[in-house]
Structures are given as structure tokens and as C-alpha cells.
Amino acid sequence: MSPHTPRIELITTGQELLLGLHANAHLMYLGDQCVQHGMSLSQETVVDDSIEAIALAFKQAWDRSQIVITTGGLGPTSDDNTREGVAQALNLPLEFDSTIQAQIEARLSTMGMNIADVGLKLCQRPQGFEPISNAHGTAAGLFYQDTASGKIAIILPGPSAELAPMFERHIVPRLQQAGVCSTSPCFVQLRTAGVPESYVAKLLGEVFDNYPGLGVAYCAHPESVDVRISIGKSKLLWSNILEIAEHCESLLGEDFVTFGQSSLSEIVIKSLEQMGRTVAVAESCTGGGLAEALTDIPGSSKSFLGGIIAYHNDTKIEQLDVPESLIIQHGAISAETAVAMAAGVAERFGSDYGLSTTGFAGPDGGTPEAPVGTVFLGFYSPYGIWSRKLVFPSSSRSQVRARAVQSALDWIRREIHTELSESTPAVAAQSV
Numbered sequence: 440m441s442p443h444t445p446r447i448e449l450i451t452t453g454q455e456l457l458l459g460l461h462a463n464a465h466l467m468y469l470g471d472q473c474v475q476h477g478m479s480l481s482q483e484t485v486v487d488d489s490i491e492a493i494a495l496a497f498k499q500a501w502d503r504s505q506i507v508i509t510t511g512g513l514g515p516t517s518d519d520n521t522r523e524g525v526a527q528a529l530n531l532p533l534e535f536d537s538t539i540q541a542q543i544e545a546r547l548s549t550m551g552m553n554i555a556d557v558g559l560k561l562c563q564r565p566q567g568f569e570p571i572s573n574a575h576g577t578a579a580g581l582f583y584q585d586t587a588s589g590k591i592a593i594i595l596p597g598p599s600a601e602l603a604p605m606f607e608r609h610i611v612p613r614l615q616q617a618g619v620c621s622t623s624p625c626f627v628q629l630r631t632a633g634v635p636e637s638y639v640a641k642l643l644g645e646v647f648d649n650y651p652g653l654g655v656a657y658c659a660h661p662e663s664v665d666v667r668i669s670i671g672k673s674k675l676l677w678s679n680i681l682e683i684a685e686h687c688e689s690l691l692g693e694d695f696v697t698f699g700q701s702s703l704s705e706i707v708i709k710s711l712e713q714m715g716r717t718v719a720v721a722e723s724c725t726g727g728g729l730a731e732a733l734t735d736i737p738g739s740s741k742s743f744l745g746g747i748i749a750y751h752n753d754t755k756i757e758q759l760d761v762p763e764s765l766i767i768q769h770g771a772i773s774a775e776t777a778v779a780m781a782a783g784v785a786e787r788f789g790s791d792y793g794l795s796t797t798g799f800a801g802p803d804g805g806t807p808e809a810p811v812g813t814v815f816l817g818f819y820s821p822y823g824i825w826s827r828k829l830v831f832p833s834s835s836r837s838q839v840r841a842r843a844v845q846s847a848l849d850w851i852r853r854e855i856h857t858e859l860s861e862s863t864p865a866v867a868a869q870s871v
Contacts, residue, residue, distance in 0.1 A: 445505035445619045447473060449483040450496050452511040452521055453597065456485050464599055465510040469606070474667070476611060477621030478506075488512060493524025497592075501528060505590055506619065511597030513578035515558040521594060522581075526565040529592075533563045539570045539579045546577060568594070571609045576601040582613055591617065624677070626654070626669035627684040630696040632662060632703060632849040639664045639694075643687050650675060650683065661838065662845035663696070663703070693853055703848040704732040710855045711742035716791040718851065720746040721759055721784035723771070723797040724814060728844045744788040749780060759783030770806075772797055774815050774826035781817030782824055792854075793819035794847050798829075800839040814843045818850055 449469055455461050463485065470480050481504065486492040493512065500507045512521030526533050540562040544554050554562075564570055564581055571580035573596060581594035593610055595602045614620035631639055636659040643666060647655050654671025657664060668684055670677070688695045697706060711718060720729045730746035733739050747758050752771050755761040761779040769775040777795050785793030798814030805811035812831040818824065829846055831839050 445478065446481045446503065447478055447506040447508065448500040448504040449480055450493070450500060450507065450509045451483065451485050452488055452493055452509065453485075454487045454518070457487060465597075465602065468599065468603060469508060469510075472606060472611075475625060476614070477625040478614075478619065488518040488520055490520045490523045490527060493521055494527040497525050497528040501590065501592070506593065506614075507591070508593040508595065510595045510602060513561070513580075513594065513596045515560050515577075519560070522563055522565060525581075525592065525594060529565060531565040531567065534566050535559070536562055536564050536570055539564065542570075542572055542579065543577050568592070571605055573601055573605060575604060580605050580609070582610065584617065589617075591619070626667045627680055628699055629666045629668070629684060629687055629691070630698075630700070631664045631666070631691055631694050632696045632845070632852070634664070634694045635659075636664045639666060639691075642690055646683065646686055646690070650679075653683070660845075661841045662849060665700075693856065696849075696852070702732070702736075703845060703852055705736050707848055707852050707855065708733060708736045708739045708742050710852070710859065711792075712738070714855065714859065716855075717742050717744050717788075718792040718794060719744045719784045719788035719790040720847075721755075721780040721793065721795040721817075722746060722748050723750055723755070723780070723795075724800045725796045725840050725843050725847075726750065728840055729794060729796060729847055732844055732848060744790045747784055747787070755780060755783075759787065770809075772799055772804075772806075772809055772813065772815060774817075774828060777815035777817035777826045778819075778824055779817070781819040785819045791821055792851060793817070794851060796843050796847055798839070798843060800836045800843075801834075802836060812839055814839065814846070816843070816847050816850060818854065820854060 449466060451463060451465050456463055466483050473479050484496050484500065486496045497507060497509065509521055509525065512519045522533060540554065543561055547553055561578055568581040568583045571582055573579050576596055576598060578596040580596060583592040595605060611620060615622050636657055640657060647653055650673055652671050652673035653675065654669035656667040668680055670680060684698065696703065722729050727748050733743045749755040749759055752766055755766065755771065756763050759780050760783045761776060765775055765779055777797050780795035780797060781793040784795065795817035796814060799805045799809060799811045801811040805813065812834050814829045814831065816827045816829065827850065829843065831842050834842065
């Protein structure tokens with residue numbers, strides 16, 4: 440670690456995390472935020488809700504790190520003890536803060552409530568801590584920088600809808616002012632789809648090997664891989680990083696999705712809107728996952744007309760006009776049925792494109808020809824209709840469904856990209 444890079448620790452509180460009732464989303468979010476701003480988490484600790492456990496974890500982290508972040512435990516209930524634990528660890532008294540009280544009362548008044556409904560506990564803070572307003576909740580965050588050591592404590596609320604905007608709008612600027620957080624881009628991220636991590640690493644590794652010390656990180660998702668490129672320990676300039684990223688884009692070809700973190704569904708919706716085209720979906724094994732991914736994108740109603748979850752064969756026949764004889768002859772999980780579903784949903788909604796999914800997500804079902812994990816996709820377009828067989832061996836039911844959704848989105852992305860590429864010269868000529 441560079442001597443100029445602060446050691447950062449995260450402490451997440453909550454018995455529910457230790458019991459496995461919730462995933463630790465705070466670690467994922469804050470780890471990503473730190474990297475985006477030129478920092479990195481060195482360690483993360485999960486503790487229960489007791490004052491003693493929080494105080495011990497915080498004291499240990501404070502002794503060995505420059506920045507300590509805690510999440511959760513700022514509410515009004517008896518198991519919300521982060522303020523008390525931090526104050527005990529730093530040997531500081533808790534003080535009542537009238538500014539916090541005023542902010543809470545102003546928020547509660549809009550909901551027809553008063554502070555007696557949540558308790559005055561929310562108005563306390565360790566001495567010397569600065570309250571951070573919470574625009575999305577009642578629990579204020581807290582920020583503290585020790586004047587002697589320069590160490591920083593950041594106390595954040597637990598709900599992600601409160602934590603994320605507070606960190607980005609209030610904490611990041613304070614860290615930048617303190618000189619521990621970058622104000623410029625720290626990495627370039629390439630997003631790929633449809634190829635395994637090993638393929639991406641081998642293809643791009645031959646480029647990266649030419650730049651000793653270059654920072655490279657891979658992260659695999661269902662049917663996609665992200666690659667982050669940074670200066671790392673090299674002596675490269677930021678302009679060099681951009682050139683390397685563009686070289687990687689050209690090598691990846693159609694497997695390259697975008698720079699940044701835009702999802703496949705976002706790319707698809709934006710491309711459809713650009714073309715003035717529409718899509719509808721017919722889903723069996725994905726159970727609405729494809730429609731959910733598309734409607735997660737704001738403004739998707741301009742391009743996404745609707746979908747049908749045709750889980751039962753009767754629904755395929757009645758709602759999508761899939762011939763019963765076709766299902767009897769080829770089966771519901773087949774290329775023929777996938778094609779009929781895609782054509783049927785496009786006709787029903789009058790869309791330019793139709794996407795369909797049908798498969799054995801497991802754990803039961805499957806045949807020797809189509810074992811569990813087999814999915815057939817159907818794709819209808821103004822230029823033809825096709826099917827594609829995918830097999831996701833050794834995948835759980837949820838993994839099969841997620842991978843099928845991403846594969847379907849990647850398929851239409853590639854087709855749209857090809858169509859856009861072929862039409863670009865003609866469009867350019869008309870605009871001259």
C-alpha cells in the first residue's frame with residue numbers, strides 16, 4: 440500500500456447479517472465507492488448489535504486504520520447502539536444535539552408525526568462529531584476527524600436508500616477536502632458479455648503484459664465480465680489508460696458492451712429508442728425476469744410494449760398461439776416452441792422484436808437431450824426468426840434464470856448493434 444493511501448476499515452452492525460438473514464450489501468456498495476474515488480477497503484468486520492461488540496471492533500479498527508466507517512445501528516430501538524459503542528471506544532461523552540432534533544422534527548412534520556413517536560435517542564451524538572443530514576430518513580449520519588492524528592470516523596445509517604445518497608453527497612466531498620479521496624477518474628471499466636472470464640483475461644492479458652505495474656481487476660457476473668484498468672503502480676499517464684482501454688475495446692469486438700456500468704437492459708432500451716423500435720417478451724422459465732430487467736430502466740415504456748409469462752402449456756397455446764401439435768411433437772422446452780413464442784408475442788403486441796425463454800431451470804425436469812440447465816431462446820425480428828440453445832450445467836435454479844435473462848438481452852443487443860452499424864452510413868449520407 441502506498442504511504443499516501445489511507446487504510447480504511449468497514450464495520451457493519453446487525454445480528455441479521457451474522458444469522459445470514461440478509462446479504463451484506465453495504466460491503467459491496469462501499470467497496471465499489473472507495474475504488475471509484477481512488478481508495479480501497481483494507482478490512483471489513485461484522486459485529487452484533489451490542490455496545491460491547493461495537494466498541495471493541497471500533498477501538499481495534501481505530502488503532503490500526505486512518506478511516507473507520509460503520510453502518511447501521513442508528514435507529515431508535517434498543518438494539519441500535521452504534522452511537523454508544525463508538526463513544527465508548529473513543530472515551531467520549533454522548534451529547535444531545537438540537538440541530539439533529541430540528542432536522543428530525545421538520546421531516547416528521549411532513550408525515551404527521553412528532554419526535555415522541557421515534558424518541559430523542561436519535562438526537563444524540565458523540566462529542567465532537569458533526570451531524571450529517573439525512574434527506575431520506577430520520578437517523579442523522581456522523582462525521583469526525585481527530586485533530587491530533589487526522590483519523591476519520593464515518594457513521595452511516597443502515598438502510599441503503601439512506602446510506603448511498605448520504606455517502607455520495609456528503610461524505611465524499613468531505614474526504615476530498617481532507618485530501619484522502621481523488622477528485623478525478625481513477626479507473627476505466629470495460630463491460631463485456633457472452634464470453635467467460637478466462638477468455639477475456641487471456642485476450643486482454645496479452646495487452647496488459649506490455650505495461651508493468653498496470654492496475655487490472657476482473658469481476659464476473661452472470662454472462663458478463665467487467666474489467667477495470669487503472670494506473671496502479673505503473674508510470675503511465677491517464678491518457679495512456681484511455682488508449683489501452685480503446686485498444687481492448689477493438690480486440691473484444693461485439694463482446695464489448697460499454698465503458699462504465701450500464702446494464703445490458705439499459706443498452707437495449709436506449710438502442711431501441713434510438714432506432715424507434717419496440718420489443719415484447721414471452722417468458723416461461725424466467726418467470727418475468729426479462730420483463731423486470733427491461734422495465735427497471737426509466738422511460739422503457741417507449742420501447743418495451745409488454746410481456747406474457749406463459750408458464751403453463753395452455754397459456755402458450757391460448758395467449759401466444761403456439762400450436763398444440765407443435766408442443767406435442769417437439770415439447771415445451773424446444774427450439775420450435777421458443778420460436779413460436781417469440782413470433783406469437785411480437786404479433787400479439789405489434790412489436791418489432793420478440794424475445795422468448797423456455798427451459799429446465801431445475802432442480803427437477805430435464806431429458807437426456809435437454810438436461811436441467813438447458814434453455815432455448817427465441818428471437819423474432821423484421822428480418823427473420825431464430826432460436827438458440829443454451830446449457831448452464833451445475834447452476835442453481837436462480838442462476839439458470841438469471842443467466843437466461845442476460846443471454847436473451849445480450850442476443851438482442853448484438854442484433855440491434857449490427858443493424859445500427861449497417862444503417863449508420865446510409866443515415867450519415869442522408870444527413871449531408
